């Protein structure tokens with residue numbers, strides 16, 4: 676993990692309210708693992724003081740300039756404008772100075788290529804799945820991506836996933852792109868087709884909860900990337916704790932989402948408690 680005082684290479688709106696930002700980050704790519712995240716801060720402004728967490732979409736390097744300077748290594752994030760921090764980010768341009776801390780958290784576990792790999796991304800939840808898909812394809816795994824969104828505007832980076840060699844399935848709640856209905860219905864069909872699959876998911880909590888229920892019913896392993904609100908991102912503030920499976924008041928189990936996660940094997944989480952605010956944390960595991 677390193678703190679980069681750096682600058683923006685590009686920041687483009689790719690769908691209404693969604694942006695892709697490339698940030699100069701030498702040596703970042705060799706340390707980053709799919710599913711990890713960064714904490715991002717705009718240097719020039721005071722408010723908002725807190726850093727904001729964003730998943731790593733990809734890392735790479737731009738070709739060397741004609742002037743003989745080395746290639747520019749970058750990390751890329753994809754974000755949705757939802758509040759004060761992301762509104763400020765949307766106004767940034769090439770060359771603006773920013774600060775990022777990362778890579779943070781644990782990331783996905785994908786040692787084996789056995790069985791079909793099914794990735795389920797809801798809206799902006801597809802971000803950490805892109806780097807994962809690339810690594811799985813490079814290992815020779817068969818990868819299917821189920822993308823869900825409210826409308827066509829929420830379906831992002833389809834071409835990029837397809838270029839990797841991923842089989843993609845799109846569903847939107849309003850039927851404006853792909854199949855009409857919920858991405859979880861598509862998941863259920865795919866698990867009937869591929870009962871030996873392994874599932875990886877990221878997205879809004881109600882979707883994650885249904886994905887967990889389906890994978891439990893079909894007895895397939897599931898890894899889930901949580902997007903709990905985070906203040907520090909490094910295990911210091913306890914602002915991101917979630918309850919672990921089997922948590923009781925007598926035997927409390929609290930997991931720091933930013934340190935132990937954000938990716939968890941779904942059976943280790945207390946699904947009944949997820950998404951509910953709780954101030955009773957006694958400390959991170």
Ligand SMILES: Cc1cc2nc3c(=O)[nH]c(=O)nc-3n(C[C@H](O)[C@H](O)[C@H](O)COP(=O)(O)OP(=O)(O)OC[C@H]3O[C@@H](n4cnc5c(N)ncnc54)[C@H](O)[C@@H]3O)c2cc1C
Pocket residue numbers: 712723727728729730731752753754755756757758759760761762799802803901902903904905937
């Ligand atoms: C590990 C991790 C990875 C993430 N990756 C991405 C990503 O790749 N792309 C992306 O767009 N966003 C991602 N997020 C969410 C992102 O951090 C928030 O959207 C961002 O911090 C909002 O900042 P803001 O100042 O614009 O909004 P605020 O003004 O802080 O909040 C605006 C609204 O958004 C809600 N909100 C804030 N944070 C979250 C959250 N984590 N989950 C759900 N609702 C939230 C608030 O409750 C409020 O209603 C990630 C979060 C985590 C923890």
Ligand code: FES
Pocket residue numbers: 904905906907908909910911912913914915916931932933934
């Ligand atoms: S965000 Fe501070 S402990 Fe996790």
